[in-house]
Structures are given as C-alpha cells and as structure tokens.
Amino acid sequence: MTGQAEASGASEGSPVAPLITATGVSFQYGSAQPALSGVDLEVASGEIVALLGPNGAGKSTLLQLLLGELVPTAGSVSSWVGSEARVGGVGYAGEETAHFDALTGLQNARFFARASGLPRGDAALAVTGLLKAFGLAAEADKAVSAYSFGMKRKLLLTEALAHAPRLLLLDEPTTGLDAASRDALEEILRDRCRQGAGVVLSSHDLAFLDGLADRIVILHEGAVVGAGRPADLLESLGTATRFEILLEHDLPELPEYFGEGVTLVDEGEPLVFEAARGQAALPDLCAALVSGGASISGVSVREPGLPELFRRLTGQEFSR
Amino acid sequence: MSLLIAEVELRIALARKRLLVLNMLVPLLLVVPVVLGAAPAFHASAVYAVLFMLFGTFGSAIPLVRDAEMGLVGRILQTGIRPGGFLVQRAAAGCTVDAVQLLPALAVATFGSLSLGGFLTTFVIMWASLWIANLLGNIVAGMARSLAETALFAAVTALFMLHFSGVFRTPMPGTFWGIVEAASPFRILHETLLGMSVGASVEGASALIVWAVVLPVLTLVVARPIATSLKAATRQ
Numbered sequence: 001m002t003g004q005a006e007a008s009g010a011s012e013g014s015p016v017a018p019l020i021t022a023t024g025v026s027f028q029y030g031s032a033q034p035a036l037s038g039v040d041l042e043v044a045s046g047e048i049v050a051l052l053g054p055n056g057a058g059k060s061t062l063l064q065l066l067l068g069e070l071v072p073t074a075g076s077v078s079s080w081v082g083s084e085a086r087v088g089g090v091g092y093a094g095e096e097t098a099h100f101d102a103l104t105g106l107q108n109a110r111f112f113a114r115a116s117g118l119p120r121g122d123a124a125l126a127v128t129g130l131l132k133a134f135g136l137a138a139e140a141d142k143a144v145s146a147y148s149f150g151m152k153r154k155l156l157l158t159e160a161l162a163h164a165p166r167l168l169l170l171d172e173p174t175t176g177l178d179a180a181s182r183d184a185l186e187e188i189l190r191d192r193c194r195q196g197a198g199v200v201l202s203s204h205d206l207a208f209l210d211g212l213a214d215r216i217v218i219l220h221e222g223a224v225v226g227a228g229r230p231a232d233l234l235e236s237l238g239t240a241t242r243f244e245i246l247l248e249h250d251l252p253e254l255p256e257y258f259g260e261g262v263t264l265v266d267e268g269e270p271l272v273f274e275a276a277r278g279q280a281a282l283p284d285l286c287a288a289l290v291s292g293g294a295s296i297s298g299v300s301v302r303e304p305g306l307p308e309l310f311r312r313l314t315g316q317e318f319s320r
Numbered sequence: 321m322s323l324l325i326a327e328v329e330l331r332i333a334l335a336r337k338r339l340l341v342l343n344m345l346v347p348l349l350l351v352v353p354v355v356l357g358a359a360p361a362f363h364a365s366a367v368y369a370v371l372f373m374l375f376g377t378f379g380s381a382i383p384l385v386r387d388a389e390m391g392l393v394g395r396i397l398q399t400g401i402r403p404g405g406f407l408v409q410r411a412a413a414g415c416t417v418d419a420v421q422l423l424p425a426l427a428v429a430t431f432g433s434l435s436l437g438g439f440l441t442t443f444v445i446m447w448a449s450l451w452i453a454n455l456l457g458n459i460v461a462g463m464a465r466s467l468a469e470t471a472l473f474a475a476v477t478a479l480f481m482l483h484f485s486g487v488f489r490t491p492m493p494g495t496f497w498g499i500v501e502a503a504s505p506f507r508i509l510h511e512t513l514l515g516m517s518v519g520a521s522v523e524g525a526s527a528l529i530v531w532a533v534v535l536p537v538l539t540l541v542v543a544r545p546i547a548t549s550l551k552a553a554t555r556q
Contacts, residue, residue, distance in 0.1 A: 067398065069394075069398065069551070089400075090398075092398055094391075096390075096391030096392075096394070096395060096554070098387075098390040098391040098392035098394075098395055099392070100328065100332055100392070102332045102335040102336050103328070103331060103332060103335055107328075107331065111324065111328050112395075112399060114322075114324055115324055115396065115399035115400070115401050116399045116400060117399075117400065143335070
C-alpha cells in the first residue's frame with residue numbers, strides 16, 4: 001500500500017453517488033511538515049468509514065477538511081451540496097466541548113439544533129429523544145457548568161446528531177462515554193446509516209469500531225497506508241499468530257525444530273515465529289529454545305487483528 | 321430572519337444573575353461618589369461617558385474573544401449561522417443588556433436634573449451609543465490575539481472615540497477637530513449628560529444615527545475575516 005493509496009471502495013461497483021469526496025488532498029499548517037499528503041477519500045450514503053492512526057497522523061485535520069473548516073493546500077473536497085453549504089449540512093462533534101455554560105443542557109442542545117436549521121418544535125423533539133438515548137435526560141435541566149466531561153461529550157453528540165445531518169463527522173466520539181452511551185451511539189449511527197446518512201469517524205476505540213465500520217482508513221504521517229473493509233484488511237494479515245521472543249544472549253546456532261507447525265520467520269532481534277492461530281504452540285517453542293541453550297528475556301504474542309494490522313502498517317503500537 | 325443568537329445572549333444574561341447584579345452595582349459604585357462629590361459638570365459628564373462606553377466595548381469584545389478561545393464561536397459558526405448575523409445580533413443583545421445594567425447608574429447620575437421625558441431620551445441615546453460601542457468591541461475582538469490584547473484594543477478604541485467626540489476637550493468650531501467632533505458618535509451622549517447640568521445645547525444626533533446605521537453594515541462587510549480570526553483563536 002502506498003502513501004497515496006486511495007481510501008475509497010465501500011461502494012465499489014455501486015451506483016450510489018458519494019456524499020463527499022476528497023481528491024489528492026494535502027494540508028500544511030504554516031511552514032510545518034505537511035499534516036496530510038495526497039489523501040483520497042470517498043464516503044457514500046449509508047456507509048461508516050473509520051479513520052485510524054497514531055496521534056498526529058492527520059485524522060482530525062482530514063475531518064476539518066471534510067467539514068470545510070480548513071481549505072486544502074492541494075487537491076479538493078467536493079460534497080453533495082458544494083463547498084459553501086456543507087458547513088450547515090454536516091453534523092460535527094470534534095474535540096471541543098465548548099457550550100453556553102450558564103444555560104442548561106436542554107437549552108444548549110435546542111440552540112444548536114435550531115441553529116442547524118430545525119424549527120423550534122422539531123428541535124425540541126429531536127433533542128429530547130437523543131438526550132434520553134444517551135442517559136442525559138435527568139440532567140438536561142441542569143446548567144452545563146455543573147456537567148462532567150462525559151456529560152459534555154454526550155451533549156456534544158446530541159447537538160451533532162439532532163438535525164439528522166446527511167453526513168456525520170465525529171472525532172473520537174467515544175471519548176468520555178460510558179458503556180451504555182457507547183452502545184446507544186453505535187445503535188444511533190447504524191440507524192442513521194440505514195436512513196441514508198454517511199459517517200466518518202476517527203477513533204482509538206477498536207472494540208467500538210469492530211463490526212460498526214464498513215471501511216477502515218489507516219493514516220500515518222499524513223498519508224493513507226491502508227484502506228479497505230475490515231475483513232479484507234485482516235485477511236491480508238493471514239491467520240497466523242506471531243510470537244516475538246527476545247533472548248538474553250545470541251545463540252551460536254538456533255535449534256532446527258521449534259514445535260509442531262511453528263515457523264521461524266525472522267532471525268533478527270527479537271526472533272519472530274509464526275504458528276497456527278492461538279497460543280498452544282508457545283510452550284513447546286519456549287522449551288525448544290531453552291533446550292537449545294537459549295535464555296529467554298521476553299515474549300510477546302501478536303494475534304491477527306486491527307491492533308496488529310495497525311502496527312504492521314504504521315510501525316507503531318496501537319494504544320488507546 | 322432568525323434572531324437565535326440575540327435570544328440566546330439574552331437568556332445567558334438572565335441566567336447569570338450574580339453577574340447581572342454585579343454589573344448593576346459596579347457602575348453605581350463609580351457614579352455615586354461623583355454625584356455626591358459635587359464634581360464640576362464637565363468632569364462628571366466625562367466620567368459618565370467614559371464609564372458607559374467602556375462598558376459597551378469591553379462588554380462585547382472580551383466575552384467574544386473568551387468564547388472564541390473556548391471554541392464556542394467556531395462551533396456556532398459551524399452550524400451554518402452567518403458570521404455577520406452572529407456579530408450584529410450579539411451586539412444588539414449586548415447593548416440591550418448593557419443598557420439595563422447601566423439604568424440604575426444613569427438614574428442616579430441624572431436624578432433631579434431631568435424630566436421623565438428627558439430621562440427616557442437620555443436612556444435611548446445611551447442605548448444607541450452602547451449599540452455602537454458593542455459593534456466596535458466586536459470589530460476590535462477580531463484584531464486581537466489574546467484577552468489582554470482585546471482589553472487593550474477595546475480601551476484604546478473607546479477612549480479615542482470619546483476623545484474625538486469632545487469628551488476630554490472642546491475643539492474650536494470650524495477647525496479640523498471640530499469637524500471630527502461633529503461626526504463622532506459619542507458626542508451627543510456626552511453633551512446630553514453635560515447639558516442636564518449646565519443647560520448647554522445638545523448636538524450630534526445625526527452623527528449618532530449615521531454611525532448606528534453604517535457600523536452594522538461595516539460589521540457585515542468585515543464579518544468573515546473577523547470570524548476567521550476568532551476561530552483561529554481557539555485554544556489547541
């Protein structure tokens with residue numbers, strides 16, 4: 001996968017026009033290193049696209065470009081409504097949790113729903129349902145100044161979702177949410193997609209993305225290093241479990257047999273072995289090394305999955 | 321046209337009851353000693369004019385930059401609300417709240433000097449002057465890079481406008497500064513406050529009206545760069 005890889009394809013062969021398309025988008029903050037380089041992304045109606053990447057990979061910048069808050073230094077972003085009107089037609093929940101602190105959660109949510117174009121009555125109805133879904137209904141009449149961080153995050157999501165936007169851009173939407181709210185958000189996003197909305201979200205919450213994202217786009221140093229359906233990406237990893245074993249001292253000669261079905265794939269430091277999925281082969285492998293004179297100082301097991309995919313594509317460990 | 325921003329600003333002012341009371345008491349604390357101290361009319365009217373207009377420029381500029389730094393301005397504008405409407409409605413609500421908060425101070429300052437009609441006229445002039453001061457505050461907020469700069473720019477702008485309006489000295493009629501004074505927005509406020517004590521004629525109504533109409537139009541013209549500047553102020 002190259003740095004210029006195209007991150008589209010959920011609608012491969014589908015006649016559905018994309019809601020938003022980024023073509024060769026690059027962005028640079030001042031004279032700093034480019035935050036994004038030549039990123040292509042297409043989001044179709046009914047699709048959930050997850051952006052993954054280490055801190056500073058360009059996920060939030062890409063969301064800001066899709067939102068229209070930033071203008072690409074190269075490339076272009078086009079949407080179903082053109083560039084100007086996009087701002088109001090999108091539901092965006094970013095890192096900011098700024099609200100009118102003196103007003104209640106309900107007043108804030110109604111304000112943002114009405115500001116996004118909902119009539120007063122519809123805004124009240126939409127907001128009430130979402131506050132209930134996120135478990136915030138009982139606190140809705142309290143001033144936001146008394147809210148915890150998690151409550152502000154729930155309110156932020158309510159405000160992003162209330163006007164039923166066609167495109168949702170969510171930056172780390174599960175930050176600060178309890179398990180029930182995460183489940184509620186997942187259900188709401190699925191429901192919105194069934195109604196034809198498109199969703200782009202960045203998250204480090206792989207458990208949340210598992211089964212939710214139709215496509216995953218992995219960013220590293222501003223470029224797309226992997227993109228596709230989760231199942232396809234995982235298949236590219238194979239089904240083998242990797243064991244990485246650190247020895248205290250190099251062995252003059254490695255044993256020839258490491259256990260049934262275990263293969264040595266890298267003789268470097270650490271030694272890397274592959275075996276059938278699971279950890280059943282590990283005891284025999286360690287025993288073989290020890291009997292060959294090795295002294296083991298560390299063992300790490302890498303099961304195939306998104307964290308491993310992330311590590312292989314970015315060279316960094318996945319951490320929340 | 322939706323008046324959503326003005327509505328929410330008024331709601332916020334009513335929700336912050338402690339601040340509302342404090343903003344009524346503090347001007348009173350400044351006005352009462354001037355009234356009781358029998359200050360010369362020229363000095364007293366200058367104090368009132370400075371107090372009222374600084375109230376307007378600071379009161380609009382500083383909360384606007386604070387909201388921008390918190391990211392609230394960016395969030396509001398992301399909904400599709402136009403920057404011009406946002407700034408003008410904010411100034412409209414701001415000047416109304418300022419006028420209500422300054423009402424007790426104005427009543428004390430003019431007590432015994434004006435009829436009810438004269439007081440109401442003075443109140444309307446103060447409200448219109450605060451409208452201009454709030455709009456000026458919004459514009460200077462767009463030029464500032466921090467709260468400290470905002471306070472500095474708001475103070476300098478208000479004081480220069482007051483100076484041009486003849487609050488600190490009276491220019492000779494027919495001179496350059498005399499013409500500037502005639503065209504300055506706060507002249508009528510100062511002369512009204514001065515006139516209630518010494519019975520001087522009041523001039524400057526047309527300048528106030530022109531400014532009250534032109535400045536919102538100018539705000540609409542420069543709203544986009546102001547909004548860009550305010551959004552850039554968001555703390556990362």
